[in-house]
Amino acid sequence: MSIKQISIFVENKPGALYGLTGVLAQNKVDLRALSLAETSEFGIVRLIVNDVYKATTVLKDAGYVHSITPVVGVAIPDVPGGLNRVLQVLANAKINVEYMYAFLGGRLSDSAYMIFRVQDVEAAQKALAQQKIQVLDQDQMTGV
Amino acid sequence: MERYYQPEIECASREQIRAWQDERLVKQVRNVWDNVPYYRKKMEAKGLTPDDIKGVDDLHKLPFVTKADLREAYPYGLVARPLKDCVRIQSTSGTTGKRVVAFYTQHDIDLWEDCCARAIVAAGGTNEDVCQVSYGYGLFTGGPGLNGGSHKVGCLTIPTSSGNTERQIMFIRDLSATILCCTPSYAAYIGETMKEMGLTPDQIPLKAGIFGAEAWSEEMRQDIQNVLGIKAYDIYGLTELSGPGVAFECSAQTGMHINEDHFIAEIIDPETGEVLPEGSKGELVFTSITKEAFPLLRYRTRDICMLSHEKCSCGRTHVKMCKPMGRSDDMLIIRGVNVFPSQIETVLLNHGYPANYQIIVDRVKSTDTLDVQVEMTPEMFTDNLGEIDRRQKELVAGLRSMLGLAAKVTLVAPKSIVRSEGKAVRVIDKRKI
Numbered sequence: 001m002s003i004k005q006i007s008i009f010v011e012n013k014p015g016a017l018y019g020l021t022g023v024l025a026q027n028k029v030d031l032r033a034l035s036l037a038e039t040s041e042f043g044i045v046r047l048i049v050n051d052v053y054k055a056t057t058v059l060k061d062a063g064y065v066h067s068i069t070p071v072v073g074v075a076i077p078d079v080p081g082g083l084n085r086v087l088q089v090l091a092n093a094k095i096n097v098e099y100m101y102a103f104l105g106g107r108l109s110d111s112a113y114m115i116f117r118v119q120d121v122e123a124a125q126k127a128l129a130q131q132k133i134q135v136l137d138q139d140q141m142t143g144v
Numbered sequence: 145m146e147r148y149y150q151p152e153i154e155c156a157s158r159e160q161i162r163a164w165q166d167e168r169l170v171k172q173v174r175n176v177w178d179n180v181p182y183y184r185k186k187m188e189a190k191g192l193t194p195d196d197i198k199g200v201d202d203l204h205k206l207p208f209v210t211k212a213d214l215r216e217a218y219p220y221g222l223v224a225r226p227l228k229d230c231v232r233i234q235s236t237s238g239t240t241g242k243r244v245v246a247f248y249t250q251h252d253i254d255l256w257e258d259c260c261a262r263a264i265v266a267a268g269g270t271n272e273d274v275c276q277v278s279y280g281y282g283l284f285t286g287g288p289g290l291n292g293g294s295h296k297v298g299c300l301t302i303p304t305s306s307g308n309t310e311r312q313i314m315f316i317r318d319l320s321a322t323i324l325c326c327t328p329s330y331a332a333y334i335g336e337t338m339k340e341m342g343l344t345p346d347q348i349p350l351k352a353g354i355f356g357a358e359a360w361s362e363e364m365r366q367d368i369q370n371v372l373g374i375k376a377y378d379i380y381g382l383t384e385l386s387g388p389g390v391a392f393e394c395s396a397q398t399g400m401h402i403n404e405d406h407f408i409a410e411i412i413d414p415e416t417g418e419v420l421p422e423g424s425k426g427e428l429v430f431t432s433i434t435k436e437a438f439p440l441l442r443y444r445t446r447d448i449c450m451l452s453h454e455k456c457s458c459g460r461t462h463v464k465m466c467k468p469m470g471r472s473d474d475m476l477i478i479r480g481v482n483v484f485p486s487q488i489e490t491v492l493l494n495h496g497y498p499a500n501y502q503i504i505v506d507r508v509k510s511t512d513t514l515d516v517q518v519e520m521t522p523e524m525f526t527d528n529l530g531e532i533d534r535r536q537k538e539l540v541a542g543l544r545s546m547l548g549l550a551a552k553v554t555l556v557a558p559k560s561i562v563r564s565e566g567k568a569v570r571v572i573d574k575r576k577i
Contacts, residue, residue, distance in 0.1 A: 007527035009520045011557050037529050041554050042520075044529060063559050065520045069527040098528075117527075 001137040002070035002121045004052045008045045009065040012038055020045060020064065027058040032141060033115055035101035048115065050142045070121045073136035074128060075111040082112065086133055093127035095120060146395060146458045149265040149297065150258065153405050154460045161404050161461065166199035168433035169408065173197045176439055179224040182217050183441065200408060203431065204419050208442045214244045214384065223247050225437045235283040236383045246383050247437040253292065255434055259389030259403050260293025266394045267352040267377040269323055271298030278312055278326035281305040285387025286357050290325040293389065299323065306330060309337050320349040328360035328368065332499055335371035345373025354379050356388055359468060359486045363493035378467060384443055385432050391465050396457045399464030406434045409463060411451055414472045425450045427472055428465065446472045476571065478505060478512045481549045485570045488516055491542045496524065502561050507575040514551040516543065519558050
């Protein structure tokens with residue numbers, strides 16, 4: 001029940017992101033979350049989308065190199081200490097967070113959303129669920 | 145079983161080959177002395193007459209001919225036959241400067257096509273084969289040479305010439321082409337395109353390829369063989385000497401047999417011009433001993449190479465040359481270090497990067513910079529930035545140890561390096577020296 005994140009290689013130059021979002025816009029792919037990791041020459045765009053199959057197909061056709069990475073999506077109560085509690089669970093379970101990013105909005109307005117990239121997705125999900133933290137699956141993510 | 149186009153020549157004894165060379169060299173020297181004032185002047189300047197050349201042992205006495213001579217004598221200064229006996233010209237692609245024009249009699253074309261036919265048969269070609277010639281036709285020798293050789297072998301010949309890759313692939317598939325002749329970079333491009341179309345090697349009818357006219361590495365050969373499911377054979381030649389087929393690879397794939405009944409090869413020190421002992425690495429020099437219209441004596445190819453007289457498992461007795469290890473004139477001097485693009489290609493392929501690369505040399509504040517741009521591939525890409533960084537650092541270290549020079553590596557988007565349908569543009573030198 002992990003979430004599929006699409007990671008895409010883009011050059012670090014003017015217009016590169018615009019080109020990418022253009023492909024997604026033309027094909028009516030809806031973005032749920034986005035994060036960017038960059039070096040001086042290139043970057044990796046990380047996307048959560050409503051339709052993974054369509055997005056990867058149109059990206060491939062447009063010549064983008066990409067990969068699919070399983071990530072953990074979590075709904076966090078939008079109150080002080082919300083994130084801290086989630087990280088405490090992961091720390092206690094000795095799960096290393098390689099990177100994470102947040103996004104707001106959506107229909108469950110009393111929650112914030114975080115995406116976590118960890119080595120062992122299953123272990124992370126189990127640890128979070130045991131502590132009654134809401135872990136999202138692909139469909140829920142799409143519905144957010 | 146190994147097959148030959150002209151077994152009595154290709155497998156002749158060394159004594160026989162030497163006898164042909166002695167006799168033909170003496171005749172050729174007399175021919176240029178009588179018919180080409182440019183040569184006579186060069187020989188006189190060294191105090192030579194044709195009587196001084198009694199055989200191959202005297203070859204070293206003769207002056208060299210360089211590309212500069214060809215330009216100086218342009219267009220007719222080195223032609224040894226009346227123009228009424230000449231039937232064709234071909235011209236170099238001009239990658240190293242001004243064009244060079246070479247002349248042919250019908251006999252010259254006939255012998256040239258024989259050489260190409262030897263290459264096709266050595267690659268397993270018979271009159272049952274369908275041979276697609278995707279070298280350019282026209283002034284470039286690649287197309288006409290292999291086309292003629294393919295006719296001589298009796299292959300059904302598809303003269304697609306270069307370009308229009310979709311059409312190339314359509315013919316390969318629809319007519320079940322079994323042999324492909326083109327530049328190695330174009331073969332790689334055709335292979336890449338077929339792979340994108342979802343074709344696996346067993347769905348591609350090709351069984352062999354004859355690839356030449358530009359430098360390519362052993363690793364690139366493996367890549368092409370894997371993607372097309374073929375055996376890839378190297379072929380060597382120069383317009384100045386005839387065209388492709390001066391030397392060609394056999395089933396052993398360990399070097400190219402030089403057609404010594406037509407060409408005498410020497411290895412010299414490019415600095416001093418001294419002939420180097422057998423097995424040495426140096427510049428390859430050729431003397432064409434059967435050419436009628438455009439004979440060249442001791443032509444300096446600028447290709448850095450080695451010769452091997454070791455007995456070949458294929459049964460051919462003609463000397464083998466290795467793949468040229470670079471050209472003494474596409475050699476880059478970066479911060480005083482000699483760099484051959486083929487060295488960079490070897491490192492890239494060894495590290496799992498594709499052969500689609502470009503070398504950009506520039507000068508920033510009087511220091512040379514070397515930037516190797518490589519295209520990202522699905523195989524290389526990962527979501528892990530640290531992992532990409534680690535691989536990039538390994539590549540930089542690999543380049544440093546191969547070249548003795550620090551190079552920058554830039555990963556660029558797929559397909560962003562311009563694909564060529566002829567010779568690939570590997571080096572962009574922006575330095576203003």
